Amino acid sequence: MDEILNINNLTKAYDDINVLDHVNLTVKKGEVVVIVGPSGCGKSTLLRCINSFEPIREGKVILDGETINPCKGKLNEVRERIGMVFQNYELFPHKTVLQNMILAPVKVKKIKKKEAEKEALALLDRVGLSGKKNSYPRQLSGGQKQRVAIVRALMMNPEILLLDEITAALDPEMVREVLDVVINLAKEGRTMVIVTHEMAFARAVADRMVFIDGGRIVEEGTPDDFFENPKTERLRKFLDSFSYQ
Amino acid sequence: MDPEVLIDYFPRYAEAFLLTVRLGFTGIFIAFVLGIVSAFFMHFKVPVLSQFFGGYIEVFRNTPLLVQLFFIYFGLPKIGIATSAEVCGAIGLGLLGGSYMAEGFRSGLDAVSVSQTESALALGMTGGQIFFNVIFPEAFTLSVPAIVANVIFLLKETSIFSAISLMDLMFTAKDLIGLYYNTTEALFLLVVFYIVMLIPVSVAGNLIERKVRYKMFGA
Numbered sequence: 001m002d003e004i005l006n007i008n009n010l011t012k013a014y015d016d017i018n019v020l021d022h023v024n025l026t027v028k029k030g031e032v033v034v035i036v037g038p039s040g041c042g043k044s045t046l047l048r049c050i051n052s053f054e055p056i057r058e059g060k061v062i063l064d065g066e067t068i069n070p071c072k073g074k075l076n077e078v079r080e081r082i083g084m085v086f087q088n089y090e091l092f093p094h095k096t097v098l099q100n101m102i103l104a105p106v107k108v109k110k111i112k113k114k115e116a117e118k119e120a121l122a123l124l125d126r127v128g129l130s131g132k133k134n135s136y137p138r139q140l141s142g143g144q145k146q147r148v149a150i151v152r153a154l155m156m157n158p159e160i161l162l163l164d165e166i167t168a169a170l171d172p173e174m175v176r177e178v179l180d181v182v183i184n185l186a187k188e189g190r191t192m193v194i195v196t197h198e199m200a201f202a203r204a205v206a207d208r209m210v211f212i213d214g215g216r217i218v219e220e221g222t223p224d225d226f227f228e229n230p231k232t233e234r235l236r237k238f239l240d241s242f243s244y245q
Numbered sequence: 246m247d248p249e250v251l252i253d254y255f256p257r258y259a260e261a262f263l264l265t266v267r268l269g270f271t272g273i274f275i276a277f278v279l280g281i282v283s284a285f286f287m288h289f290k291v292p293v294l295s296q297f298f299g300g301y302i303e304v305f306r307n308t309p310l311l312v313q314l315f316f317i318y319f320g321l322p323k324i325g326i327a328t329s330a331e332v333c334g335a336i337g338l339g340l341l342g343g344s345y346m347a348e349g350f351r352s353g354l355d356a357v358s359v360s361q362t363e364s365a366l367a368l369g370m371t372g373g374q375i376f377f378n379v380i381f382p383e384a385f386t387l388s389v390p391a392i393v394a395n396v397i398f399l400l401k402e403t404s405i406f407s408a409i410s411l412m413d414l415m416f417t418a419k420d421l422i423g424l425y426y427n428t429t430e431a432l433f434l435l436v437v438f439y440i441v442m443l444i445p446v447s448v449a450g451n452l453i454e455r456k457v458r459y460k461m462f463g464a
Contacts, residue, residue, distance in 0.1 A: 053363060080369025090364035093461045094382050103378060104368035136460050149364075156368055 002029045004160055004191055005050065009059035012042070012049055012215075019045050021215040022059070027160065030189040034196060034206035034223075038238060042215040043195045047162045050193070051082055064159060080108055083158030087165045089145040091137040091152070097124070098133040101152045109156070116155070123151040127181050143174030147181055154185075161185070163194045167201075179205075199242050203227055211235045250430040254421060258434050261417040266442060268334045268411070269403045273396055275339025280346020287347065288354040298347065305344035310405045313337050318409040334406045334413075342399045349395055353388030354380065389457050393450035400443055414438050 005027040012020040019042045027033050035043045048054045050061055052070045061068045068078050091100050101123070102116035111119075124130045127147040137145055146166055153161060163182065167175040179201045186192065186205050196202055202209065202223070209226035211219045211234075219226070219235045230236045283298035285291075305313065314337040318330060328336075357380050365375040407416035418435040422428050 051367060053366070076366070076369050076371050079367055082367070084364075084367035086360065086364060086367075088360065090360050092361065092365075092379055092383070094386055095460075104365075104370055107374045107378065108369045108371075138461065138463060153368070 003027070004029045004064055005193070006062040007046075007050065007059070008062060010046075010049060010056055010061065011058035012045055012054055013057045018057075019215050020049065020056075023212075023215070023217055025210065025217065027191060027193060029191055031207045032186045032190075032192045032194065032205055033208050033210060034194045034202040035210045035212055036196065036199070036202060036238070037212035037218075041212045043212050044164050046212070047084070047164050047193065047195055050162060051079055051084055076108070080156055081159045083153035083156060083161040085146070085149050085153050085161070085163045085166050087168045089137070089142070089149045089169075091145055091149055093137050096134050096136055097129065097140070097148050100137070100148060101155050104152075105155050120151070120155060123154055124148075126184075127151055128177075141174060142170045143177045146170065146174075146178045150178070150181055150185075160191045160193065163192060163196070165195050165197065167196065167198060175201075199227075199239070211238065213238070246429050246433060247427070250425075250427050251434060254427075254430060254434055257417050257421065258414065258438050261412055261414045262438050262442065264331075264411065265403050265406070265413040268331060268406065268413070269338065269400045269442075271335040272338025272342055272403075273399050275335065276342025276346045276395070276399060279339060279343030280350050283343060283347035284350035284354055287351050301340075302344040302347050305340050306348070310337060310341050310402050311408055313341060314405060314409050330409050330411050333409060334403075334411050338399055338402060341402065342395060345395045345398070346392065349388045349391035350384065352391065353384035353386070356387045357383045383461070386457050386461050389454045393447075393454055396450065397443060397446060400446060401439070 003026050005025075007023055007025040010020055010023045011018055023042075023046060025033070025046075035046065037043050045054060049056050050068075052061075052068060052075055055070065063078060063081065068075075091097075092103070095103065098117060098120055101120040102111075102113060105111045105116040105119070106113055121130060121133065124133055127150070129144060129147055129151075132140060132144060132148075137148075140148065150163075150166070166182075167178055170178065175198065179198065182192070182194070182201075183205050194202070194205065206223045206226075209221060209223050210217055211226070211232075213234050219230065219232045221231075226235075227239065230239060283302060286294040286298050287302075289295075314333060317337050318333045321327065321333075361379055361383065362375055365379050370378070403413055404415040406413040407419060410416070412420075414435055418431045421431045425431075
């Protein structure tokens with residue numbers, strides 16, 4: 001499989017503290033990489049570095065063979081190719097579901113409004129929300145908002161999708177409807193990097209698991225190895241914290 | 246109260262009303278533009294310009310309109326800039342209003358969370374696209390109540406215009422009282438004309454507020 005994303009020796013620091021310490025990670029086309037780790041370990045920061053939301057101190061991020069250079073002008077073109085979904089949905093509150101979805105395709109990709117709407121409706125239908133196309137975000141539940149946020153990102157047809165704790169702000173009964181959408185995307189062969197605390201979901205969706213602690217990748221492997229035979233003490237402890245037996 | 250006096254005075258008030266409305270709305274338009282521009286530079290902390298407009302806001306928010314008008318009307322001719330009283334009135338109102346509008350718009354801009362910008366950036370949008378399609382509409386919605394309050398406040402401030410001999414409603418009332426001593430009739434018409442001017446503005450303001458805010462906040 002082709003390599004789509006290559007994070008090379010990436011270091012991110014606030015003052016003298018390295019929040020990400022020489023991280024190396026590659027993602028192949030169609031692969032789903034799930035990143036887990038304790039709060040504050042740097043996993044969300046890693047996603048934000050991929051998208052150049054955070055300046056990095058050292059190393060580089062290579063997207064499809066091209067080094068992302070955080071000099072302005074080209075950044076929006078790079079971000080166009082990287083979809084991102086946030087913990088708090090971040091839909092545009094003054095726009096309807098449909099308007100939210102077609103804004104970037106129409107403005108950025110210069111797609112005709114009619115075509116964009118057609119595409120948007122097809123996507124909404126797939127996540128069971130075609131009835132909500134004219135609703136405003138305030139009229140939706142958290143789970144519905146997050147599903148809209150996911151399909152809004154898909155509208156740009158990104159080469160890779162970054163999901164940053166997308167169920168962390170949801171009520172438990174809404175987590176499922178959102179994660180089902182993600183699992184379907186994985187089945188379709190979407191390339192995704194997912195940060196999550198939902199271990200059962202991680203195991204179901206991941207091709208590869210990555211455990212980050214203290215800004216370093218401590219362990220990575222296939223889901224089965226990762227959950228059944230953790231090699232490091234730190235990962236074992238981390239996984240134990242999710243079990244109540 | 247003598248109805249004949251009221252009828253007699255009516256045309257003069259009507260004329261003053263038109264002048265007041267014309268200058269008032271010209272001033273408000275200037276205030277609007279000035280307010281948006283200042284708020285933009287202040288919010289994005291554009292070097293030099295944000296300090297410049299910050300200074301402007303402080304000066305004009307903290308001096309009375311009367312003093313500002315005296316400065317423009319009597320002061321500027323001394324350094325060779327002379328214009329008509331009407332222009333002075335509209336500009337004075339615009340400058341005062343701009344400082345108030347700026348703070349109104351800025352509170353709206355500041356209230357839009359940074360993550361809204363990030364989510365738009367993540368979709369590949371450019372700074373300009375984000376400002377005009379995401380940040381500004383949201384900020385405007387949040388600012389509407391403050392803006393409507395400012396518009397009403399500025400229309401009432403036009404009563405100061407009489408100090409630079411503009412024949413607005415206030416001037417007309419004072420003039421007629423001085424000439425004919427029909428104080429009751431003159432003041433009655435003054436109140437009526439201000440109400441006729443402001444109630445529609447207030448009603449329209451409420452309608453706009455409800456319409457604009459519906460999207461984000463519901464009915």
